Amino acid sequence: MRARRAMTVSAGSAALLGVLAGCGIEPTDVVEVGLPATGVKRPGTRVEDAILYFASQPGGVLPLHRPAGGEVTAEEAVQLLMKGPNDAERMRGLYSELPRDVRVVAIATEQGKVRIRLSGDAGRLSPVARQQVVCTAVHNAVPGDLPPEEVTVDLSGTSGKPMPDQTCRVKDIFTPPVSTPTP
């Protein structure tokens, strides 16, 4: 009787110890978590990305390749830009300086030229926001197949002064410094 009770008690204690020992984070085996990531451009194929310019700290704009189904026109690219960065892009630290209430009233392209009419006063946009719009417009498909540096943009608003012949100035494009992080 006594021996049986002692056995019960020790078995109970052993179980409790086992439970307590399970606290903490234990290593696991390899666990599969689905499909691989995708998005690598096959070398030698034509680029079919939308190239969008977003602001990035500490200032300046960065080009961003967003995968697209086919060739992206300047009109489509500017509309995409207006929608802002997606979650993954936001996590990379990219953001848009364009005010939320600014809409594209009209956009038209001709040989080496893009005309964009925005709601509000285009002159009151920050230089970075203006660069976002201009660079996004010129780096996507514009009739005439000119290099982006030679395409000009006529930017105007529903009020205020129009700003003709804007160009994308590459020197404003921010390049992050290269550093070697240690894990």
Added chain:
Amino acid sequence: MRRGTAVRRPVLRRPDLGTVARGLRARLVVGFLLVAALSALITAALTFKEARNAILKRTQDTAVQQLRSQVASQVPDLRFPPSNTDLLKFTQGLERAGQTQHWFVHARYKGGRMQPDNVGLGKDMDVRFPPGVRDKVGAGVAAFQRIDLDGDPVLVIGLPVTYRDSSEKSGLEVYALVPLREDEANVRALVNAAQSGAVPALALSVVPALIAARGVLRPVRELRRATQKITEGELDTRLKVTGRDELADLSRTFNDMAAALEENVAELRRMEANSRRFAADVSHELRTPLAAMTAVVDVLDEDAAGLDPDTAYAVRLISEETGKLARMVEDLMEISRFDAGAAALHLDEVDVAETVRKTVQARGWQDKVTTDLPRGVRARLDPRRIDVVVANLIGNALRHGGEPVGIAVRVARHPDRGEDRLLIEVADNGPGIDPEVLPHVFDRFYKADAARVRSEGSGLGLAITSENVRLHHGTVMAANAPAGGAVFTVDLPLRTGEEEV
């Protein structure tokens, strides 16, 4: 029940520590504590396990999903096939994007060296990027593994990257090491919370345990008290029965038992009283005719000398037997007085040696009895009753034992109570008493020798002695001396009645 019989009282002692530890209360409390501890622990353990798994699963899912979306978002910017510098820039971009995860990203192309190239080869490589994960990634399957890196839990995610719009492997592999420090802290907080929750739960469980113990112990305590009362003679004690549980059943049974006991005892008492009254009545009724008979027989006895020898013999026999009958009736009446509780002590301060000497002289036993009577022993007792006691003992010794009979008086200190006792010893030089008879010598009408049916004694002498001694709150014992012969010892308090005032 005989009056004056000392009732053995149950001793009301405080239970010692061992009894308390094994008592019902302690056992109930321990039982409750064990159950509470077990349930608290199991609940805490299960909750903890679920919560920990949920925390880790969320972290893992978030990390994998973020890594996948970041790779998908940033890989279009990567020139392909990438140089080591391109890979380095790519991993830096991913690390910057994973600031909320604090992950460290490495990448390699077609089985080349990991970039950034700060990881050792061989063992270090295997530790940081377990072969299991690398094999899965090599086979084109995303995988993760939780490992222990220098004592810290780390999540290793391996993510192969395919070409756009096809499931063909591009050869690019991305690995992220996600430290689980925050999750570990959360898990530790969970453990602490479980612990700090279990201790008050344990402490609280003592309260219901005590309440339950009280509920069980109160009837038990009452039962104990009632049993004690019954033992002390209060046979009308009954328990209040409440509820319908086992303890109530026990109380009910106890009441039944007490009722039966009371009834039986009352019946026995009634029967005993009847028989005593009968004996008293009989002896009383016999006295008057006996007195007349004695008077007539005495007259006849005086004239016996003038009768013819046969008639004279018959007359002397009748006279003798009538005297014996008269003594027996006297003894019977004496016993009846004891039984009726009518015997009273008439205490007096006397010299014990003087009292005993008077007794011996009055019976004319000086020649047959040797006395050892120290002078100056004074005691408070009923001299008439002590006279009866001494006379009965000596008479008994003379009848059944051998001469010379010795009587000795001593004063001794009681070993337990520390009071002075008066000891009167009567010893004879006979063959002693059969050990089987010894316990019965003070019984009424008990004959030591069944063959010797007729004797001079009434058969009540020693019983009357015993009652007289009892009346003095003393005891009388019969024993055999080592040298042979019976020894009767009367043990009386030296000052009867004083300690009771």
